[in-house]
Amino acid sequence: MEANTAPALDPKAFRAALGSFATGVTVITTRAADGSPVGLTANSFNSVSLDPPMVLWSLAKKSHSLAVFSNCSHWAVHVLAADQEDLSGRFARSGTDKFSGLEVGNGFGDVPLLAGCAARFQCQSTFQHEGGDHLIFVGEVAAFDRSDRAPLVFHAGRYAMAAQRDPSLPPARSARVAGGLDEDLLGYLLGRAYFQFHQGVRDKARAAGLTDAQWIVAAALTARDGVHADDLSAALGYVLDEPLPPLLQLMRSDGWVHADPLGRWHLTPSGRDRSLHLLAAAKAHEGDLLSRWSYDEGALLKLQLQKFIAATNPGFPDLWHEA
Known part of the structure; x- marks a missing residue:
């Protein structure tokens, strides 16, 4: 495996390691207070930030392992390889010695590490968020490693990108009716979906003292720090409802941002x-919404939106583009 260790984590390598997560098949491990290894299968893994490198996952509050993970200082995320389907089943079961007969190493905080994975992320537990009937664990990545092994991809015996029609939706209407300026219009659907998604995050941003525009700027700087105001305006101006310079000055007076001598x-x-806490809450909110569909439906939705943005982009710059 190709290893990277904090504090000099390579952001591009970290992004590549996160990319090994294809279907959400992971095993999370830690060590209990009595020294015994603890592990479980989870499909809620997600990235939070590249700088600092942070990830999250969630656990049902009814889980027997909740107390152990709530009180541990470190945990590790294992992205399973294609030939590790047995590990997914093993760690999904309860009441058995899940580590019996396995090759187990020790990581940061004496966390048990499984061998042969597509990627592993060793994390220091940073903070936790309430997520309805789940608890969301956010951790800073202290070290990670990845291999060229294909990740575990499994759905009904094979990988598929299929979206079934929700039976709760109204029946499709005729082409004559659907052609009007109504709820079938793509712009209306995208706009309402955007509003409803951000409604769940807006209240948390408001509680932190941020307007919608300020939250967009804070989230952008979380992804890419050290950006000139002109570049921020070019990349974000089309979604901000107010001029950027006075907005930045207000955020500076409130202690959110500062400018270096180079501007x-x-x-x-x-x-x-504060931004990372909000970003973790936004990721948790996204996970809660996507959990209402199958993994394939959520992945297909994102893929189609990415294709739509690429096909219709009038030339907007991308703040997150890597040169």
């Missing part, structure tokens, strides 16, 4: 910490 804008340590 590049950065999150302050306090601003970054």
Whole structure:
């Protein structure tokens, strides 16, 4: 495996390792207070931030392992390889010695590490979020490694990208009716979906003292810190409802951002910490919404939106583009 260890984590390699997560088949491990290894299968893994490198996953509050993970200092995420389907089943069961007969190493915080995975992320537990009937665990990645092994991809015996029509939706209407300016219009569907998605995050941003525009700027700087105001305006101006310069000045007076001598804008340590908490909440909200469909339906939705954006882009710059 090709290893990277904190504090000098390579962002591009970290992004590549996150890309090994194809279907959400992971095993999370830690060690209980009495020293015994604990592990379970989870499909809620997601990235939070590249700088600092942070990830999250969630666990049902009724899980027998909740107390152990709530109190541990470190845990590890294992992205299973294609030939590790047996591990997925093994760690999904309860009441058995899940580690019996396995090759197990020790990572940060003495966390048990499984061998042969597509990728592994060793994390220090950073904070936790309430997520309805789940608890969301957010951790900073202390080390990770990845291999060229294909990740475990399994759905009904094979991988598929299929979306079934929700029976709760109204029946499709005729082409004559559907052609009007109504709820079948793509712009209406995209706009309403955007509003309903952000409604779940907007309240948390408001509680943190941020307007919608300020939250967009904070989230952008979380993804790419040290950006000139002109670049921010070019990349975000079309979604902001107010001029950027006074907005940045207001965020500076509130302790969210600061500008360096070269005119590049950065999150302050306090601003970054608060932004990461909001970003984790947004990721948890996304996970909750996507959990209402199958994995394939959620992945297909994102894929189609990405294709739509690429096909209709009038030339907007991408703040996250890697040169």
